[in-house]
Amino acid sequence: MSSLSSADERPAVIGIVGGVGPFAGLDLQRKILEQTVAARDQDHLPVIAVSWPARIADRTEFLLGQERVNPAQAIVEQLRLLAGAGATLAAIPCNTAHAPAIFDVVVDRLTGRGADFERPPRLLNMIDETAAHLAGRFPSLRTVGVLSTTGTWRTRLYPAALEPRGFRVVVPDETLQLETVHPAIYDPTRGIKATGAPSAWARAGLTRAIAALRDQGAEAIILGCTELPLAFPQRSLDSLPLVDPTLALARALIGAADPERLKPWTEQPEATE
Amino acid sequence: MSSLSSADERPAVIGIVGGVGPFAGLDLQRKILEQTVAARDQDHLPVIAVSWPARIADRTEFLLGQERVNPAQAIVEQLRLLAGAGATLAAIPCNTAHAPAIFDVVVDRLTGRGADFERPPRLLNMIDETAAHLAGRFPSLRTVGVLSTTGTWRTRLYPAALEPRGFRVVVPDETLQLETVHPAIYDPTRGIKATGAPSAWARAGLTRAIAALRDQGAEAIILGCTELPLAFPQRSLDSLPLVDPTLALARALIGAADPERLKPWTEQPEATE
Numbered sequence: 001m002s003s004l005s006s007a008d009e010r011p012a013v014i015g016i017v018g019g020v021g022p023f024a025g026l027d028l029q030r031k032i033l034e035q036t037v038a039a040r041d042q043d044h045l046p047v048i049a050v051s052w053p054a055r056i057a058d059r060t061e062f063l064l065g066q067e068r069v070n071p072a073q074a075i076v077e078q079l080r081l082l083a084g085a086g087a088t089l090a091a092i093p094c095n096t097a098h099a100p101a102i103f104d105v106v107v108d109r110l111t112g113r114g115a116d117f118e119r120p121p122r123l124l125n126m127i128d129e130t131a132a133h134l135a136g137r138f139p140s141l142r143t144v145g146v147l148s149t150t151g152t153w154r155t156r157l158y159p160a161a162l163e164p165r166g167f168r169v170v171v172p173d174e175t176l177q178l179e180t181v182h183p184a185i186y187d188p189t190r191g192i193k194a195t196g197a198p199s200a201w202a203r204a205g206l207t208r209a210i211a212a213l214r215d216q217g218a219e220a221i222i223l224g225c226t227e228l229p230l231a232f233p234q235r236s237l238d239s240l241p242l243v244d245p246t247l248a249l250a251r252a253l254i255g256a257a258d259p260e261r262l263k264p265w266t267e268q269p270e271a272t273e
Numbered sequence: 274m275s276s277l278s279s280a281d282e283r284p285a286v287i288g289i290v291g292g293v294g295p296f297a298g299l300d301l302q303r304k305i306l307e308q309t310v311a312a313r314d315q316d317h318l319p320v321i322a323v324s325w326p327a328r329i330a331d332r333t334e335f336l337l338g339q340e341r342v343n344p345a346q347a348i349v350e351q352l353r354l355l356a357g358a359g360a361t362l363a364a365i366p367c368n369t370a371h372a373p374a375i376f377d378v379v380v381d382r383l384t385g386r387g388a389d390f391e392r393p394p395r396l397l398n399m400i401d402e403t404a405a406h407l408a409g410r411f412p413s414l415r416t417v418g419v420l421s422t423t424g425t426w427r428t429r430l431y432p433a434a435l436e437p438r439g440f441r442v443v444v445p446d447e448t449l450q451l452e453t454v455h456p457a458i459y460d461p462t463r464g465i466k467a468t469g470a471p472s473a474w475a476r477a478g479l480t481r482a483i484a485a486l487r488d489q490g491a492e493a494i495i496l497g498c499t500e501l502p503l504a505f506p507q508r509s510l511d512s513l514p515l516v517d518p519t520l521a522l523a524r525a526l527i528g529a530a531d532p533e534r535l536k537p538w539t540e541q542p543e544a545t546e
Binding site (some may be wrong): 013018019020021022023028029030033034038039040041042043044046051052053054055056058081084085086179186188193194196213215 | 288291294299306307311312313314317319320321322323325326327329331357358360459461466467469489
C-alpha cells in the first residue's frame with residue numbers, strides 16, 4: 001500500500017496526533033498558522049487535531065520498560081480517526097514518539113504489510129525534518145547539543161539522525177539528564193507538562209543544561225522535546241541558536257500541503273504575544 | 274432525535290468547529306487545557322478540533338447580505354466530521370456564528386426534523402454560556418458593554434440574550450463600530466485575524482472603544498468576538514472587568530464533559546506565558 005500519491009486529488013488536509021503533550025499539540029497548530037501566508041480566516045490550511053492523551057501511554061516510560069503498552073497502538077488509532085476525517089498528511093508533535101520502538105511500529109501499521117488503512121495519510125518524521133532544517137539553516141555548523149526527555153536521550157534518537165549527516169552531537173550527562181532536564185518537563189507540579197506555562201524553576205534548570213552543552217562545544221541547541229520550545233520560544237539564547245523541531249515540522253507540513261502558502265524563513269520573527 | 278442523553282455511555286469527547294477564526298480556535302483549546310485540573314498529559318480531556326476555514330464563509334458578510342452562502346452549511350458538515358470522529362459535545366468558538374440566521378439553522382440540522390445525525394453531539398451555545406458566566410460572576414452588575422464584529426453588533430445578539438436577564442447593554446455607535454472595532458478584527462494587514470498576534474494599532478483602537486463604553490456606563494465589557502480576547506488576555510483593563518466568552522465556553526465544555534476536572538474560578542489567574 002503506497003502513501004499519498006501524486007494521483008491523489010483530495011485536498012491536502014493536515015492531521016495532528018496531539019495530546020503528547022497537549023500544550024505541544026497546540027504549539028504545532030499555532031506555528032502552522034504563524035508560518036502560513038494568510039490575510040483572512042479562509043486563507044489558512046485545513047487542520048484536524050486530535051488530543052486524546054488518556055489513551056496514549058507515556059513514551060519515555062515505555063522506552064525505559066516502566067510501561068508495557070506500546071503507545072504506537074493508540075497513535076495508530078488516532079491516525080485512523082484522522083484519516084477517516086479526511087487527513088492526507090499527518091504528524092506527531094512528540095520527539096520521543098519517534099524512537100524506532102514506537103515510530104517504526106506506527107509506520108508499519110500505516111503502510112507496511114498487513115496495514116489496513118484504506119488511504120493512509122503521509123506521516124512526516126519530525127526528527128528527519130529537524131535534521132533537514134538544521135542542515136539548511138546552519139550549513140557550516142559542526143557540533144550541536146540536544147535537550148530531550150530521558151526516552152529520547154536513552155535511545156539516542158538525535159545522534160542516530162545527525163551523526164550520519166556529519167554533525168557531532170553532545171547531550172547532557174546522566175546526572176544532568178535525570179535530575180534536571182527530564183524533571184523540567186515531567187515534574188508533576190513544576191514541570192512544563194503540568195503547568196503549560198513553563199515555571200521559572202523549569203526554565204532555570206533548562207538554562208543550566210543549555211550552558212553545560214555550550215561548554216561541551218555546542219554551536220546550536222535542538223530543543224528536542226515538544227515541551228521545550230514552550231519554555232524558549234525565541235530563536236536564540238545568549239546568542240546561541242535554538243532549533244525548534246515543532247517549528248521545523250510546522251514548516252514541513254505547510255510545504256507538503258501547499259508550498260505557496262509557506263512564509264519565507266526569517267531568523268527574526270515578529271513577537272507572537 | 275434527542276441530543277446526548279444520560280443513557281449515552283460513550284466517553285465525553287469535546288469537538289471544536291475551529292477556523293472561525295483559526296487563532297480563536299486555538300485560544301479555546303488552550304483555555305480548555307488551562308482550566309482543567311491536570312498534572313500529566315493523560316489527565317487532559319479528549320478534544321478534537323477541526324480548522325477548515327476555507328469552507329466556512331465569513332459570518333458577518335453573510336449577515337450583512339454581502340455573501341449568499343450561509344456558513345451554517347459548512348459548520349454542519351464539520352460537526353458531522355466531529356461526530357464521526359467521536360465527539361459527544363461541540364462548540365463553535367465564533368460569537369457571530371451564533372446569530373439566529375446561522376445558529377438556528379445549525380441546531381435544526383443537528384437535532385430538528387429532518388436531521389440526519391445518527392448521534393448528534395450536544396452543541397453548547399457560547400452566548401448563553403457567556404450570559405450565565407456574567408450573571409454568576411457579577412450578580413449585582415447592571416450595565417454591560419459589548420464589543421463585537423459588525424455581524425454580531427447589527428443582529429443585536431448580546432442585547433437579545435442579556436436584556437431578558439435584566440442587564441442594560443451598551444454597544445459602540447455606528448461610526449465607532451464600522452471605523453474602529455470591526456477593522457481591528459478584520460483589517461487585512463493590521464487586524465487580529467490577519468496577524469494572530471494583535472497589533473498595537475488594533476489594541477489601541479479597541480482600547481478607545483472600551484473607554485467609550487465605560488463613558489456610556491458599562492461596568493464590565495464582554496469581548497464578544499473570539500479574536501478580542503487575543504488582544505486582551507487579562508481579566509480587567511484599568512480596573513474595568515473584561516468578560517471572555519471563549520473562557521466561559523471552555524469552562525462550560527469542561528463542566529459538561531467532566532465537572533471534577535474543572536478548576537475553581539479565580540479572578541487572578543497565573544500568567545500563561
